[in-house]
Amino acid sequence: MANQSILTVNQVSKVFSLSRKKQLQAVKELSFSIRKGETFGLVGESGCGKSTIGRLILGLYTPTSGTIRYRDQDIHQLKGKKQQHFRQKVQMVFQDPYASLNPRMTVMDIVAEGMEIHQLASGKQKREMVYQRLEQVGLQSDHASRFPHEFSGGQRQRIGIARALAVEPEFIVADEPISALDVSIQAQVVNLLRKLQQEQDLTYLFIAHDLSMVKYISDRVGVMYLGRLVELAASDELYRRPLHPYTQALLSSIPVPDPRQARQPKRVLLSGEVPNPIDPPSGCPFRTRCPHAMKICAEVDPTEIEDTPNHWVACHLYT
Amino acid sequence: MEKESFQPIQRNFLSYQRLERKQVGFWQDAWYRFRSNKGALLGAIFIICIMFFAFFGSSFSQYDYYSQNLLEVDQGDSAQHYFGTDSLGRDLWARTWYGAKISLLIAFLAVALDVLIGVTFGGISGYFGGRVDDTMQRVIEILYSIPNLIVIILMLMWLEPGIIPIAVALSITGWVPMARIVRAQVLKLKSQEFVLAARSLGASHRRIFIRHLLPNTVGPIIISVSFSIPSAIFFEAFLSFIGLGLRPPQASLGVLVNEGYRYLQLYPHQLLWPALLISLIMLGFNLMGDGLRDALDPKMKR
Amino acid sequence: MTPLLTVNNLHVSFHSYQGEIQAVRGIHFAVKPGETLAIVGESGCGKSVTAQTIMRLLPSTAKIVQGEIRYEQQDLTQLTEVKMESIRGSQIAMIFQDPMTSLNPTMTIGQQLMEGLRKHLHLNKRLAKKRAEELLSLVGISNPHLRLKQYPHQLSGGMRQRVMIAIALAGDPKLLIADEPTTALDVTIQAQIMELLKSIQEKMGMALLLITHDLGIVAEVADRVMVMYAGKIVEHGTVDELFQHTKHPYTWGLLRSLPQLKQSREESLVAIPGSPPDLLHPPKACPYVNRCLQAMVICDQTPPELTACSSTHQVACWLEHPMASKEHENRAGGDE
Numbered sequence: 001m002a003n004q005s006i007l008t009v010n011q012v013s014k015v016f017s018l019s020r021k022k023q024l025q026a027v028k029e030l031s032f033s034i035r036k037g038e039t040f041g042l043v044g045e046s047g048c049g050k051s052t053i054g055r056l057i058l059g060l061y062t063p064t065s066g067t068i069r070y071r072d073q074d075i076h077q078l079k080g081k082k083q084q085h086f087r088q089k090v091q092m093v094f095q096d097p098y099a100s101l102n103p104r105m106t107v108m109d110i111v112a113e114g115m116e117i118h119q120l121a122s123g124k125q126k127r128e129m130v131y132q133r134l135e136q137v138g139l140q141s142d143h144a145s146r147f148p149h150e151f152s153g154g155q156r157q158r159i160g161i162a163r164a165l166a167v168e169p170e171f172i173v174a175d176e177p178i179s180a181l182d183v184s185i186q187a188q189v190v191n192l193l194r195k196l197q198q199e200q201d202l203t204y205l206f207i208a209h210d211l212s213m214v215k216y217i218s219d220r221v222g223v224m225y226l227g228r229l230v231e232l233a234a235s236d237e238l239y240r241r242p243l244h245p246y247t248q249a250l251l252s253s254i255p256v257p258d259p260r261q262a263r264q265p266k267r268v269l270l271s272g273e274v275p276n277p278i279d280p281p282s283g284c285p286f287r288t289r290c291p292h293a294m295k296i297c298a299e300v301d302p303t304e305i306e307d308t309p310n311h312w313v314a315c316h317l318y319t
Numbered sequence: 320m321e322k323e324s325f326q327p328i329q330r331n332f333l334s335y336q337r338l339e340r341k342q343v344g345f346w347q348d349a350w351y352r353f354r355s356n357k358g359a360l361l362g363a364i365f366i367i368c369i370m371f372f373a374f375f376g377s378s379f380s381q382y383d384y385y386s387q388n389l390l391e392v393d394q395g396d397s398a399q400h401y402f403g404t405d406s407l408g409r410d411l412w413a414r415t416w417y418g419a420k421i422s423l424l425i426a427f428l429a430v431a432l433d434v435l436i437g438v439t440f441g442g443i444s445g446y447f448g449g450r451v452d453d454t455m456q457r458v459i460e461i462l463y464s465i466p467n468l469i470v471i472i473l474m475l476m477w478l479e480p481g482i483i484p485i486a487v488a489l490s491i492t493g494w495v496p497m498a499r500i501v502r503a504q505v506l507k508l509k510s511q512e513f514v515l516a517a518r519s520l521g522a523s524h525r526r527i528f529i530r531h532l533l534p535n536t537v538g539p540i541i542i543s544v545s546f547s548i549p550s551a552i553f554f555e556a557f558l559s560f561i562g563l564g565l566r567p568p569q570a571s572l573g574v575l576v577n578e579g580y581r582y583l584q585l586y587p588h589q590l591l592w593p594a595l596l597i598s599l600i601m602l603g604f605n606l607m608g609d610g611l612r613d614a615l616d617p618k619m620k621r
Numbered sequence: 622m623t624p625l626l627t628v629n630n631l632h633v634s635f636h637s638y639q640g641e642i643q644a645v646r647g648i649h650f651a652v653k654p655g656e657t658l659a660i661v662g663e664s665g666c667g668k669s670v671t672a673q674t675i676m677r678l679l680p681s682t683a684k685i686v687q688g689e690i691r692y693e694q695q696d697l698t699q700l701t702e703v704k705m706e707s708i709r710g711s712q713i714a715m716i717f718q719d720p721m722t723s724l725n726p727t728m729t730i731g732q733q734l735m736e737g738l739r740k741h742l743h744l745n746k747r748l749a750k751k752r753a754e755e756l757l758s759l760v761g762i763s764n765p766h767l768r769l770k771q772y773p774h775q776l777s778g779g780m781r782q783r784v785m786i787a788i789a790l791a792g793d794p795k796l797l798i799a800d801e802p803t804t805a806l807d808v809t810i811q812a813q814i815m816e817l818l819k820s821i822q823e824k825m826g827m828a829l830l831l832i833t834h835d836l837g838i839v840a841e842v843a844d845r846v847m848v849m850y851a852g853k854i855v856e857h858g859t860v861d862e863l864f865q866h867t868k869h870p871y872t873w874g875l876l877r878s879l880p881q882l883k884q885s886r887e888e889s890l891v892a893i894p895g896s897p898p899d900l901l902h903p904p905k906a907c908p909y910v911n912r913c914l915q916a917m918v919i920c921d922q923t924p925p926e927l928t929a930c931s932s933t934h935q936v937a938c939w940l941e942h943p944m945a946s947k948e949h950e951n952r953a954g955g956d957e
Contacts, residue, residue: 328917
């Protein structure tokens with residue numbers, strides 16, 4: 001039961017047309033599956049397509065090709081009641097605690113909105129449920145009459161989590177839920193997400209650019225670069241034995257809050273920057289910054305191979 | 320120092336997420352901001368005073384705006400006639416305030432129509448985007464490319480001049496800026512995360528539009544209204560001045576300026592009062608509009 | 622060594638209709654020539670306001686309530702705007718968080734770079750251009766000759782931050798203030814920019830005042846660290862003292878709320894509960910008392926003074942008082 005996948009992303013691509021000639025391939029032939037009850041982490045730098053995949057999974061975007069199946073149903077083919085059911089069971093927690101709450105609605109209205117849409121409760125019962133959700137995320141029930149601008153960033157993020165929880169979801173896409181928060185608050189929110197996961201048996205897709213936090217919260221981690229998944233492994237395995245040169249570089253660029261360690265000569269410092277996704281390099285997308293680039297990297301786009309069981313990597317070094 | 324001072328505090332850990340500031344709602348916040356702007360407050364006072372006299376000013380005088388008295392033509396101000404009389408002996412105090420009332424009514428009606436059409440059109444155009452938006456924008460561009468004076472003159476030749484026809488004629492092209500403002504605002508808002516959140520909760524288009532988009536466009540709409548009222552008054556005055564407006568004994572500020580202007584060299588006060596009132600209304604609304612912009616514009620928020 | 626910059630009892634407030642927001646509430650510190658001092662803290666703790674006050678770049682709603690900022694015998698808070706302009710750029714320079722908004726989009730990189738060179742160093746056009754090219758190669762930009770003609774939007778985020786650094790270096794400043802220089806950048810680029818700042822500092826021998834929320838970056842580049850909380854300094858010391866002999870519960874909390882790469886998923890993170898106080902009504906006693914797990918009765922009554930625990934290490938906490946229980950000391954350096 002534990003290994004049963006709840007969501008399968010199969011060869012999904014998404015192309016945005018910017019103008020008649022320019023096209024942006026945000027996600028290219030991405031495949032992975034998420035098991036029920038686990039936390040699946042996605043990391044990558046800005047523009048790598050990690051947020052696009054989150055929105056594809058929520059059905060906010062339609063894929064250019066490929067399918068996303070939730071409980072064996074193609075989510076982009078859902079209609080009517082089934083679609084509403086999907087919209088109830090799959091929820092999102094957003095990055096920006098300021099933009100993700102409607103400034104003109106009270107906390108009560110924000111949290112209750114989903115219950116109203118899905119007709120889960122009304123009247124007094126609805127209010128009681130909102131209070132309960134607020135307390136569950138560490139707020140107080142008398143906060144319900146307040147407006148979002150009265151709360152701090154971390155508190156707003158809690159409201160956003162309460163809104164998602166209100167409709168009793170099974171699957172939550174958390175799109176950089178902590179990157180806009182202060183360090184001391186990040187840990188609060190992460191601990192809250194983990195507590196809720198245990199209480200409600202939730203499955204998470206946790207999207208972030210901070211590998212240390214993703215590694216900590218996730219069971220398995222996928223590393224993305226320029227719209228592609230370059231490595232996928234259990235999080236401890238990824239940390240212990242990173243295969244892809246990009247993963248290695250990401251791991252070593254994390255500043256360590258320990259002066260003794262920081263002073264040691266270190267790390268794979270990458271040269272250059274992420275290429276423009278409108279005009280990606282031929283072959284392997286990472287070859288322009290890769291310290292191990294070979295001739296073949298410019299010619300052939302590497303395919304994913306399973307290096308050791310459950311550890312996938314897309315790199316010519318391992319073929 | 321006491322030893323007890325260094326005992327640990329026993330605390331209730333549930334009270335960690337608390338709010339210290341007192342509750343300030345959106346409108347309350349805007350009001351505090353508005354209040355601190357002296358110019359805006361002055362503008363608002365002008366407008367309230369003018370509106371008071373426009374609607375109740377006639378009761379301070381025994382005269383009405385249409386009765387002629389050929390024995391008392393072209394008088395200066397006196398205790399009887401506060402603003403004097405015109406060339407037909409009509410009391411100018413009564414006529415000026417009546418004219419102000421009509422001008423304001425025309426402006427309010429025209430702007431209400433602007434808001435109704437502009438919000439609907441701009442909202443639909445911005446929300447649905449894509450081809451719908453393209454088509455609707457072309458319509459706006461075509462409307463904008465026709466000189467509005469021609470449209471209004473044609474309209475008024477077809478309809479009898481009156482309060483409603485003039486208001487309709489003004490809003491025929493007047494809603495376009497409103498539609499643009501609403502569209503821009505909706506375009507900006509619809510990609511915000513709170514709208515995405517509502518969509519991922521399964522909210523219908525109607526719900527998103529009414530509960531999420533519209534309340535957040537109220538600020539810019541109010542600001543725009545506070546600037547389009549004076550411009551409607553000005554335009555109405557202009558129409559009356561060139562003879563396309565109301566016909567005497569009906570009066571609006573424009574009609575009065577037109578009449579007063581004929582005797583400018585002999586009796587300058589006949590022009591002075593309506594012209595002064597137009598200026599004060601314009602000034603008042605513009606000052607208030609500036610204040611409203613500061614009070615309602617979220618960019619100013621700290 | 623005489624300090625380059627000394628800040629004494631600085632208080633800065635913002636005015637709002639709800640009252641006075643006391644962003645900085647009495648801070649003292651000094652920057653020595655050539656050293657790197659980091660100011661760490663969360664948003665709203667007053668670290669950026671401090672930087673803006675030194676540069677006299679505060680918005681009009683802010684005012685310096687009291688205090689002095691001494692730079693080479695002059696009090697910067699008293700200088701006229703004209704005199705301040707001659708100090709900005711040539712003596713003290715600043716780089717900002719967002720390299721996109723701090724460059725003028727309608728001017729080429731060359732124009733923006735040469736503006737400072739001609740103003741502060743009075744170079745002629747040809748020399749300014751030559752110097753601009755040197756500066757660009759100094760900050761690691763290849764083909765400086767071509768880059769001079771480009772506009773900011775043609776460069777990536779990391780490149781733009783390099784250009785900002787080059788502009789800041791144009792006047793050959795003795796003190797560089799970097800306000801969250803890498804926060805808007807991706808991790809791999811962050812590492813590049815920090816390396817660059819370090820190497821430039823060594824080459825040019827200037828002092829660096831680094832403002833950041835990232836303790837990892839502090840550990841890598843700073844000599845001394847100052848931790849700010851709710852407008853006050855709570856702990857101040859060398860990097861080793863601060864990270865290995867952490868005294869203040871807030872500093873300790875910040876360090877513990879970061880996940881360690883080797884940390885297993887079973888251990889939960891040690892979060893600091895609650896949120897920082899509202900500086901519209903700043904707490905009279907210790908500002909951290911409501912979030913502190915070791916708070917004592919006195920913490921809620923009397924504000925702790927910044928007291929020295931070594932010649933370089935100071936902390937503002939009642940736990941350092943001889944009458945306080947010493948149990949908490951076990952935790953510092955406990956990861957040995």
